[in-house]
Amino acid sequence: MRNTQCYWNARLFIGIVLTTNKGVIIMEPEINKRKTEHIRLCLEENVEGVNMSTGLEGISFIHNALPEIDFNDISTETSFLQKKLLAPFLVSSMTGGSALATEINQNLAIAAEEKQWAFALGSTRALLESDAHRDSFVVRKHAPTIPVIANLGAVQLNYGYGVDACKKIVEETEADSLVLHLNSLQEIVQDGGDLNFKNLLSKIEKICRDLQVPVGVKEVGFGIDGTVAKKLHDVGIHYIDVAGAGGTSWSQVEKLRTEDPLREVAAEAFNDWGTPTKDCIVSVREKLPEVPLVASGGMKTGVDAAKAITIGANLIGYARQLLEAATISVDEVLKEMERIEFELKMTMFGVGVKSLDDLQATKRLKIMGKSLLDE
Numbered sequence: 001m002r003n004t005q006c007y008w009n010a011r012l013f014i015g016i017v018l019t020t021n022k023g024v025i026i027m028e029p030e031i032n033k034r035k036t037e038h039i040r041l042c043l044e045e046n047v048e049g050v051n052m053s054t055g056l057e058g059i060s061f062i063h064n065a066l067p068e069i070d071f072n073d074i075s076t077e078t079s080f081l082q083k084k085l086l087a088p089f090l091v092s093s094m095t096g097g098s099a100l101a102t103e104i105n106q107n108l109a110i111a112a113e114e115k116q117w118a119f120a121l122g123s124t125r126a127l128l129e130s131d132a133h134r135d136s137f138v139v140r141k142h143a144p145t146i147p148v149i150a151n152l153g154a155v156q157l158n159y160g161y162g163v164d165a166c167k168k169i170v171e172e173t174e175a176d177s178l179v180l181h182l183n184s185l186q187e188i189v190q191d192g193g194d195l196n197f198k199n200l201l202s203k204i205e206k207i208c209r210d211l212q213v214p215v216g217v218k219e220v221g222f223g224i225d226g227t228v229a230k231k232l233h234d235v236g237i238h239y240i241d242v243a244g245a246g247g248t249s250w251s252q253v254e255k256l257r258t259e260d261p262l263r264e265v266a267a268e269a270f271n272d273w274g275t276p277t278k279d280c281i282v283s284v285r286e287k288l289p290e291v292p293l294v295a296s297g298g299m300k301t302g303v304d305a306a307k308a309i310t311i312g313a314n315l316i317g318y319a320r321q322l323l324e325a326a327t328i329s330v331d332e333v334l335k336e337m338e339r340i341e342f343e344l345k346m347t348m349f350g351v352g353v354k355s356l357d358d359l360q361a362t363k364r365l366k367i368m369g370k371s372l373l374d375e
Helices: 030-044 099-115 125-129 154-158 163-173 184-189 200-210 226-234 250-257 261-268 277-287 302-310 320-326 330-351 356-361
Strands: 002-008 013-020 025-027 059-061 078-080 083-085 089-091 118-120 148-153 177-181 215-218 239-241 293-295 315-318 365-367
Touching: 030 099, 030 125, 030 250, 030 320, 059 302, 059 330, 089 099, 089 330, 099 118, 099 320, 099 330, 125 163, 148 154, 148 163, 154 177, 154 200, 163 177, 163 200, 177 200, 184 250, 184 261, 200 215, 200 226, 226 239, 226 277, 250 261, 277 293, 277 302, 302 315, 302 330, 302 356, 320 330, 330 356
Parallel strands: 089 118, 089 315, 118 148, 148 177, 177 215, 215 239, 239 293, 293 315
Antiparallel strands: 002 013, 013 025, 059 365, 078 083
């Protein structure tokens, strides 16, 4: 048996000590400590950008007083990565590589399987660099039928990781896809961050060409615009997760971790940095009309999801909105998921549509105060 003791102060996580039943003390590797610290900060601190929103508040629905449908006939079924989903939702990449992450990912995976949502792991770099908490990434036993997405920082392709590493990640996680995350501003603020983002596009192309599963790309909260998305799609990226601004800001998370006063002060200047999620969706959809598009970044409700779908999103990702529940139990996660699903269906009933295709085509919208019904 093994006991975990965590030592904190008000601002800085000091370390994790694992004590075995023989009294042997083992210090966690740095990468595993960082994963636990990220979870704590996202749960306990204000890590959203300042004066920054998703932009979805500029969209509103025009109520349909005579919907002419039965609420019980509404379907939110869709598919992603050639697998059926009962709702257009994704548990977005959050964590892995720590004791707490193991419990969180297990609860999320079990709930995602029950609700038939897609599920994305946090960065699997820790899986390659440390033997600690490998089970935090092995969720297929809890989610046998839904899409499972593994995750690696794209910048790691400049630091010794290539096709073989990506294949190992996919094999060990039994993933249906690999998503490469782009997190340049986070790496700058992070102590010891990896800053060489040079010539990544050609390396991403090689991963897309040689990996046996579809490869996607996501940001981590600052957004992907249409111009960048097209470059990525042109080299083989299968889907884009815009991960726009309006939710967690990872420069703000790392600001709370850094021991460098320069980085701490500089990060403050970027607390309103990024492209709002709405603008990312519109921009990417304009450049890439057919590419599978995931909208994440500040998504909190089913109404948010409905708005994102009407402007071009196919799948909606939720992260911190589910995190606290995932630290408690599967049932708490399911309650959050049920709320989001009900809110989406309630929105669809409110405008009188029975399917996601009909929702995407509805003109019962006001965008920046202008009614589409008038067009």
